Amino acid sequence: MPRVAIDDNQRMNLRIQPAQKAMLLRAAALTNTDLTDFVVQHAVREAAVVIEHAEHLKLSERDSLRVLDMLEHPPMPNARLLAAAKALPAMPA
Numbered sequence: 001m002p003r004v005a006i007d008d009n010q011r012m013n014l015r016i017q018p019a020q021k022a023m024l025l026r027a028a029a030l031t032n033t034d035l036t037d038f039v040v041q042h043a044v045r046e047a048a049v050v051i052e053h054a055e056h057l058k059l060s061e062r063d064s065l066r067v068l069d070m071l072e073h074p075p076m077p078n079a080r081l082l083a084a085a086k087a088l089p090a091m092p093a
Contacts, residue, residue, distance in 0.1 A: 024038065024039060
């Protein structure tokens with residue numbers, strides 16, 4: 001299970017190799033920005049991509065049609081599903 005980062009300040013410390021820092025500094029200079037803005041901009045962009053991939057599921061056309069068909073024509077509940085439903089605690093009124 002992913003850990004949730006909880007931090008109440010606006011600082012983040014990183015340890016990187018000198019060659020990596022030099023590369024980031026060069027890239028930041030080439031884009032006329034400072035190191036913090038460069039790193040944050042690119043890290044946030046990549047984080048959005050990772051979150052997008054984690055939260056969305058792409059189905060093939062065949063699978064999409066199967067899901068729609070099952071929604072329109074759901075199968076009858078089997079014995080395990082019925083037993084699980086009976087085992088649920090009663091809903092408070």
